[in-house]
Amino acid sequence: MTDDPLSPEINLIEARGLFKVFGQSPMASVERLRQGTSRDELRESGSTAAVIDASFAVRRGEIFVVMGLSGSGKSTLIRLVNGLLDPTAGSLLVDGEDIAGLSPKQLRRVCQDKVSMVFQHFALFPHRTVLENAAYGLEVKRADKHERSARAREALAMVGLDGWEDYLPGELSGGMRQRVGLARALASGTEILLMDEAFSALDPLIRREMQDQLMDLQQRLGRTILFITHDLNEAMRLGDRIAMMRDGRIVQIGTAEQILNDPANDYVAQFVQDVDRARVLTAASIMEQPVALLGSGAGPRAAHKLMRENQLAHLFVVDRHRRLVGTVHEADVAEAVKRAHDDLTDIIDRSPATVQGSMTLAEILSDSAESSVPLAVINESGRLLGVIAKVTLLNALSDNGTVDAPDSGVDGLSGPHAESVAVPGTPTGPLVSAESMNSSGGDS
């Protein structure tokens, strides 16, 4: 778990021990849940525990994704945040104010000023034009007509719908309708955006386009977004942090990489095995420290010794500031030693394959395939941050987490592949070189 110390300055939404139970005497059900009654046992007595003891914090300016299958309670959770549902127990702070104790009127003010929402099936008003839909939040606030229209137009332009103001939602395609939904939320000017499976009803290409647009907008606007999805790829793509939810409980909170590489339990592990890891993991997340580095001033003998000691066929050469100069190869070094050269300058390969730490594995795949030596991961100033051998890359792509094979099936999930779960953990092995590829364990 990676919940940071809770602090109101950076946490815009903060839930502590949140419960939502539907049914008779919900408070008694909460007590039973606290004492260890399971969700299924509770269901037998006619109560449905939608959210159980959820604690999380959404930081100002981040995209926080709640990921779970249907019935995991994620939709209920998001509806607690804007008061569409009342929590049964626990506290929920929005910008420091506890939503749970507010009167309907105060709650409406919070919805008008702080939290807006984008819906799965768009929930546009069919009898209002695109502009009137986008202006709805401001209309409810009784903003003045000119301001309403100006800000709605601005929001529509932001999502690329200028020129469509006078159309009716029924005349628009699905993707465009959801952009109206997004514009409606943006126009109301709230800092928090709740997005309830906002892109799930769209076909995959449009969905991807919308995700790009959302990330683009987020870079410009820096809103705080609570995004709900059942699509793990979407969660990994969008989320600065992700909360994995199952059967009403949050089972893990972390970055995409933390969840992929260090799943908290079997459930998460099973889940992430279907993720397109190539598009989620970055070079920086899988790179390793080079076993040995050669200073650019060193001679062939030093290089030869280092190679022998570490059983390496090549070395990365760096300058005083650890900036990458190039690579030297075993054969060249041996030749130089034989000829008693005392300078490496001539034999340094100065154009080794380099990648940036932020690149995804998909982006570095072809570089890795073409390079005879591990890829060098460098930062903007050319400093060597780490290396990625082919085996590391392949391992990362095929890796399914670090947990043991589950002994029982995980319900709610289809097709757990036992053999792929059994693969041992994160890319390891101190010795990393191109030759060691053959020994790569795996199911790749």
Add this chain to the structure above:
Amino acid sequence: MGPLDALPRLQVGDAFTSVVEWIEGNLPWLLDTIKTVLKWAVNQLDTGLTYIPVLVTILALAAIGWYLRSWAFGVYTLGGFVLIANMDMWDESMSSLALVIVASVCAMGIAVPLGVAGARSHNVSRIIRPLMDMMQTMPAFVYLIPTLFFFSIGVVSGVVATVVFAIPPGVRLTELGLRQVDGEMLEAGQAFGASPWQVLSRIQIPLALPTIMAGVNQVIMLSLSMVVIAGMVGAGGLGGVVYEGVTRLNLSKGFEGGLAVVILAIYLDRLTGALADRAPVARALRVRSAAE
């Protein structure tokens, strides 16, 4: 001697009578107010409609029909109402029209709030439903008895009986329309901080308008069908004509009166239908079906 004979005779009818008598004895101010207001409204409208020259009224009605629906409907209106005038039924038709309009407005005025209450609360709905069933299936003549007690012979009794008879479809269709509004629409309103009134007035009612208008249409049709029965209690108008035709076995007069009712009915039915089609949400639905 069957076992049911052990049950003492329940005085259901007498109980109802005492309720009616209690109202008559204890709420005279209410009855008087209703009587005054309704009488005034019908008379004003009736006088207004007959005061305007016949041709002007006919042309105005035809123009409305043309504008709201089609030129063909305008032509129908013109022909129909000229026929009414030609049959010497003009004044009677206008007083029936006045009665129908007042009764329909009153019925919708009562039905919409009841429908809203029913849509908001299942408990209210459970109470309203059997009441509506009773009002709709009780033979219409039965309403005449208590209304005669309250308001005696005249147009007010006719209006009140008509209102009671016409309310049920208004309530039912209002409730149905509001309940049919997609729950996500209401959530969207609430999520942006709309008050219950804002949700009702700006989202629910506009979206339910086609169904509510169907209710208005039904209310008007039922009101028209009560016109003849209202004629029996002295409400005058076309009802009076038809009733006279029946009692005196005057076939031609009875038929002409009935024909005038039909012409009025078709006019009002098509007109309210056209109004429903002009609701923004109906336009939105057409747009969608055209796009898909």
